[in-house]
Amino acid sequence: MSLLLVLHSDNERLEAYQQAVTQTTSEVYSTLSNLFSEINKAQHSICSDAELKLMRQYLWTHSELTDIARLQDKQIICSASWGKLASPIPLPVPTKSWQKSGFYHWRNTKDALQGTLDVNMIANNKILMLVAPNAYSSISPEELGTGFIISTNDGYIPNAFGPIDPEDIIKNSQSSFNRLVHQKCGTTGSGVCITVYNSKPGLLGKDHTFLLVICLISLVLSVLIYITLISLNNHRNSMRKALKRALRRKEIYVVFQPKVQLKTGRVVGMEALARWHHHKFGQVPPDVFVNFAEENGLMPTLTRVVIEKAIGLAGDLLRQSSHLSLNLNLSMADLSDPMLLNFIDFQRQNHEFNAEQLIFEITETSASGFEQIEQSVDRFVSRGYRISLDDFGTGYANLSWLSKIKASEIKVDRSFTHMIGSPHSTHSNTLDAIFTLLDDLKVSTVFEGIETQQQADYVLNHCRDALGQGWHYAKPMSIEQLQQFISQGYVSLDNIRPASSVTIRPMV
Numbered sequence: 001m002s003l004l005l006v007l008h009s010d011n012e013r014l015e016a017y018q019q020a021v022t023q024t025t026s027e028v029y030s031t032l033s034n035l036f037s038e039i040n041k042a043q044h045s046i047c048s049d050a051e052l053k054l055m056r057q058y059l060w061t062h063s064e065l066t067d068i069a070r071l072q073d074k075q076i077i078c079s080a081s082w083g084k085l086a087s088p089i090p091l092p093v094p095t096k097s098w099q100k101s102g103f104y105h106w107r108n109t110k111d112a113l114q115g116t117l118d119v120n121m122i123a124n125n126k127i128l129m130l131v132a133p134n135a136y137s138s139i140s141p142e143e144l145g146t147g148f149i150i151s152t153n154d155g156y157i158p159n160a161f162g163p164i165d166p167e168d169i170i171k172n173s174q175s176s177f178n179r180l181v182h183q184k185c186g187t188t189g190s191g192v193c194i195t196v197y198n199s200k201p202g203l204l205g206k207d208h209t210f211l212l213v214i215c216l217i218s219l220v221l222s223v224l225i226y227i228t229l230i231s232l233n234n235h236r237n238s239m240r241k242a243l244k245r246a247l248r249r250k251e252i253y254v255v256f257q258p259k260v261q262l263k264t265g266r267v268v269g270m271e272a273l274a275r276w277h278h279h280k281f282g283q284v285p286p287d288v289f290v291n292f293a294e295e296n297g298l299m300p301t302l303t304r305v306v307i308e309k310a311i312g313l314a315g316d317l318l319r320q321s322s323h324l325s326l327n328l329n330l331s332m333a334d335l336s337d338p339m340l341l342n343f344i345d346f347q348r349q350n351h352e353f354n355a356e357q358l359i360f361e362i363t364e365t366s367a368s369g370f371e372q373i374e375q376s377v378d379r380f381v382s383r384g385y386r387i388s389l390d391d392f393g394t395g396y397a398n399l400s401w402l403s404k405i406k407a408s409e410i411k412v413d414r415s416f417t418h419m420i421g422s423p424h425s426t427h428s429n430t431l432d433a434i435f436t437l438l439d440d441l442k443v444s445t446v447f448e449g450i451e452t453q454q455q456a457d458y459v460l461n462h463c464r465d466a467l468g469q470g471w472h473y474a475k476p477m478s479i480e481q482l483q484q485f486i487s488q489g490y491v492s493l494d495n496i497r498p499a500s501s502v503t504i505r506p507m508v
């Protein structure tokens with residue numbers, strides 16, 4: 001990520017650098033072409049005092065030049081700095097000549113007058129300009145490894161600066177992982193191309209302080225990640241220990257949520273839901289500790305504790321009211337637990353109620369191991385227990401499950417119930433499809449998560465025999481509250497109505 005940001009900022013900086021080189025080049029080129037035409041236009045006699053005066057005025061006002069000279073027969077005969085020469089100086093061989101325009105160029109050649117400095121020179125048949133070596137100093141790159149190249153459209157390079165052979169950059173002008181290259185042609189008004197490059201993009205080009213800062217930041221981040229992972233691991237470890245202890249001490253407790261027949265408002269059963277309160281972690285949500293138990297192989301114990309507690313609390317009620325059922329949640333691991341059925345039988349026989357009053361909820365979480373699940377379900381059914389398909393509509397293989405698993409109840413996930421009243425047409429289409437499917441299946445259907453009267457009415461209008469569960473009727477509660485709820489009817493508890501105009505009737 002940080003590398004990408006560095007590369008992005010490298011690109012932006014190179015773009016700005018290209019603009020600066022383009023601007024300086026335009027200025028130098030327009031100065032030179034103005035001077036050529038101004039001196040030509042002046043029509044003074046060659047090397048006269050008037051011409052020398054004019055050349056000096058130009059020289060002093062243009063810092064890009066070190067001298068302006070007058071030529072005759074390819075020899076220098078006077079210059080703004082040196083005046084009339086005692087004897088003419090022949091011009092060196094140019095690096096490049098353009099026959100058509102009559103211009104010559106010398107790149108990095110010894111100054112034709114003094115022979116000391118390496119300069120760039122440009123001339124036509126009459127005038128020679130010596131370009132100051134510092135003409136481009138204002139755009140010398142600050143970045144390590146950055147340079148520029150000015151090239152004409154016939155491939156000649158009048159000026160270049162930077163650590164890499166300019167020919168090499170022009171030949172391979174594509175950017176690569178170790179070189180960023182930007183090239184633009186025709187933007188200076190003189191037809192030349194400006195190429196800028198960074199031969200050390202990304203972290204390669206950063207100075208030691210920058211790299212040190214990056215290393216320190218990475219180190220601090222690694223340490224933070226390490227500490228977070230360690231503390232997460234410690235948290236998991238201490239949670240694992242706490243859950244084990246809670247299971248050993250049977251501190252997991254059970255609450256019950258009533259299941260209501262929508263058309264009569266009668267309570268027909270209840271679902272047992274596990275709860276865990278820990279002095280340090282607080283009230284841990286069941287989704288969390290159930291998953292945690294699954295991941296840590298604690299599921300067989302958790303399921304046994306919940307079943308024992310739920311039957312222990314609700315057993316008498318079930319014996320006295322044979323029309324009531326108790327829903328218990330099972331995980332996939334429980335289905336393949338060979339001793340679980342015997343444990344359930346034992347708990348049930350202690351309280352002497354019918355096997356069919358127990359409904360075991362299973363959730364489709366994976367399409368794998370399907371045959372094994374089918375066999376386990378058959379074992380439960382053969383002992384008289386009932387099976388409920390929980391969270392219907394959210395699993396992997398609803399229809400194939402329905403055709404093979406001997407489920408006597410389907411619990412429609414609350415996400416569907418919550419679509420009721422939604423203005424989206426896709427939601428009402430989905431609901432229509434669910435109701436048609438359920439109508440064909442002819443099994444008992446429970447709508448989970450009914451929270452409003454509107455939802456209760458809608459379900460009842462589409463499915464006369466539907467059962468419902470949700471906060472509209474009651475939230476999960478203790479067994480004492482449940483008994484009171486059943487005997488009084490929920491109207492007196494929450495002051496809410498049953499579906500349509502149905503009145504709730506006290507049970508038992």
Ligand SMILES: Nc1nc2c(ncn2[C@@H]2O[C@@H]3COP(=O)(O)O[C@H]4[C@@H](O)[C@H](n5cnc6c(=O)[nH]c(N)nc65)O[C@@H]4COP(=O)(O)O[C@H]3[C@H]2O)c(=O)[nH]1
Pocket residue numbers: 257272273274275285286287290303306329330331361390391414448449450451469470471472476
């Ligand atoms: N928003 C909304 N929620 C409603 C409403 N009515 C009921 N609920 C919640 O919906 C969940 C229904 O249980 P579930 O689908 O079996 O889903 C359960 C079940 O899969 C799992 N679970 C709970 N107890 C046990 C257990 O003893 N064993 C196993 N294996 N899983 C359990 O944890 C899940 C969550 O349990 P809870 O948090 O108790 O959440 C419960 C219940 O409190 C409503 O109107 N609106």
